Amino acid sequence: MLRAEHLSLTGRLDDVSAALQPGEITAIVGPNGAGKSSLLACLAGLLEPDSGSVMLDDAALASLAPQTRAQAIGYLPQSPEVAWDVSVETLVALGRSPWRDRDVAAIDAALTTMELTDLRLRPVSRLSGGERARALMARVLAGQPRWVLADEPLANLDLTHQQTLLGVLRAQAQAGIGVVMVMHGLAEAMNHADRVLVLFEGHLIADGLPETVLNQATIRRAWGIDPRWLGEPGQRALILPGTGRGTT
Amino acid sequence: MTRPIAFLMLALAIAFPLTLLAGRVWIDPFASPVPNAFIILTELRLPRAVLALILGAGLGAAGAAMQGYLRNPLADPGLFGIAPGAALGAVLSFWTGLAGTTWLLPLFALLGAGTAMALLSLIAGRSGSALLFTLAGMMIASLAGAMMSLAISLSPTPFAMSEIVIWLMGALSDRSWNDVVIAAPLTLAGIAVLLRAGPSLDAMTLGEQAARSLGVDPRALQWLMIGGIGLTVGASVAAAGIIGFVGLIVPHLLRRFTDARPSQLIVPSALAGALLVLIADALCRVLPLQSELRLGIALSLLGAPFFLALLLQLRRELV
Numbered sequence: 001m002l003r004a005e006h007l008s009l010t011g012r013l014d015d016v017s018a019a020l021q022p023g024e025i026t027a028i029v030g031p032n033g034a035g036k037s038s039l040l041a042c043l044a045g046l047l048e049p050d051s052g053s054v055m056l057d058d059a060a061l062a063s064l065a066p067q068t069r070a071q072a073i074g075y076l077p078q079s080p081e082v083a084w085d086v087s088v089e090t091l092v093a094l095g096r097s098p099w100r101d102r103d104v105a106a107i108d109a110a111l112t113t114m115e116l117t118d119l120r121l122r123p124v125s126r127l128s129g130g131e132r133a134r135a136l137m138a139r140v141l142a143g144q145p146r147w148v149l150a151d152e153p154l155a156n157l158d159l160t161h162q163q164t165l166l167g168v169l170r171a172q173a174q175a176g177i178g179v180v181m182v183m184h185g186l187a188e189a190m191n192h193a194d195r196v197l198v199l200f201e202g203h204l205i206a207d208g209l210p211e212t213v214l215n216q217a218t219i220r221r222a223w224g225i226d227p228r229w230l231g232e233p234g235q236r237a238l239i240l241p242g243t244g245r246g247t248t
Numbered sequence: 249m250t251r252p253i254a255f256l257m258l259a260l261a262i263a264f265p266l267t268l269l270a271g272r273v274w275i276d277p278f279a280s281p282v283p284n285a286f287i288i289l290t291e292l293r294l295p296r297a298v299l300a301l302i303l304g305a306g307l308g309a310a311g312a313a314m315q316g317y318l319r320n321p322l323a324d325p326g327l328f329g330i331a332p333g334a335a336l337g338a339v340l341s342f343w344t345g346l347a348g349t350t351w352l353l354p355l356f357a358l359l360g361a362g363t364a365m366a367l368l369s370l371i372a373g374r375s376g377s378a379l380l381f382t383l384a385g386m387m388i389a390s391l392a393g394a395m396m397s398l399a400i401s402l403s404p405t406p407f408a409m410s411e412i413v414i415w416l417m418g419a420l421s422d423r424s425w426n427d428v429v430i431a432a433p434l435t436l437a438g439i440a441v442l443l444r445a446g447p448s449l450d451a452m453t454l455g456e457q458a459a460r461s462l463g464v465d466p467r468a469l470q471w472l473m474i475g476g477i478g479l480t481v482g483a484s485v486a487a488a489g490i491i492g493f494v495g496l497i498v499p500h501l502l503r504r505f506t507d508a509r510p511s512q513l514i515v516p517s518a519l520a521g522a523l524l525v526l527i528a529d530a531l532c533r534v535l536p537l538q539s540e541l542r543l544g545i546a547l548s549l550l551g552a553p554f555f556l557a558l559l560l561q562l563r564r565e566l567v
Binding site for chain 1: 316319320447450451452453454455457458460461462463464465503507508509510
């Protein structure tokens, strides 16, 4: 279990507590500046809260050696950079850094999962945006972490790749991995997450099942709009009010 | 052993004996013996060539590690305060007239490098941020540069002034085994420290935050960098004055022959740096000039057009 206990960070988070479960996809949503990325970075042990703590199982995350923490928690930053023009395979192998090995089986499995086997020797500079995003996610998976924390992994992906990535993350969750994602798309959170945390101005204003949490009242409070959900559970679409063509 | 390493070792094995023959007095093994050839070889050319290998290796390795740390192909280990700090130490030894005593000039230079390293870690050390490291390094470099100019302008005698200016140009002429004894252990220790930083530098490819998520301790990495660069660059300035551009050119040229991970670039860059300085120094000896061309000047003359070509290439990529 990954637990945030009374996390506070001046100007960004205010007394946020949540217990995240392995085997689930948890979505962190909220308007811009709500503190989503800060919460994710705290959960990953990359940002030290002013007060409060993050517990991984029974140990305080801050007390773990960086290497131990890195073996347990894989983290994908919001705008990942790749400084040198390494090949896809070399990039993915960097995910083995916490283990200080180059476990071929783990690297191959990550390449296969992200459908990169044919591209393994291609330099990163010659990848399309979608291929690059897949390679960066494969880097996280190669480390075989028990938790996958990703900051807006769906940004910059077209629909096909969004679907592929969501499928991969679902498979990870079914294998017992805890998946935590910062998301902007409420429909994706509604349809694909097992659990949703809604942040607003640094406060956790809702936490629970997507159908319960992403109700009109919460959306109105956090985003200040009154959208409508259409469709069946698992296949919801969000309609924004009063902005479509011909609605004025 | 990878292919670039094997190739560079072969090139060194060929170039090293050949450069020993080159100089104002050419030593042709197949012609009639040159008077004093043995002394020229063992007391003049051999220490000089060994020193060229050591310093070149240190500067090449430092450049590879520095570019990896800052994730920037234009980073040169000389830019970050340690070389100017060491040079300032050496200048002070001239200024106080102590440079004549055998061990004192390199000792002053190493003290200067150590002071610059201490300042660098003091200012940038707490956060482990590469940006702060760069800015602190530049601040120290400009401070040391200003103090060097001050020391030169306040030189006690015109003789000291000209000695300082000439020394600053960097050269391997008139070096003895004493200099090798000082530079070799420090440089080798420095390269070992940089190699130890290798895996962390690889993780830095993904940026500082991702590197931390992969278990890199940024403060430990910064200590390794300051230690490794300080030892290699400090030793090189102590033994030969300021020799620029080796750390910039060499890793950049070699990157395409490796898998581009910083850790894989350190050893080839050390070998290629050794080769470059060895050959450049031999060329300085044989150029038909009134007085020998200073190695530091020669490498800068070579380095500046290279830097320009690099900038033009970057500009093309940006447009």
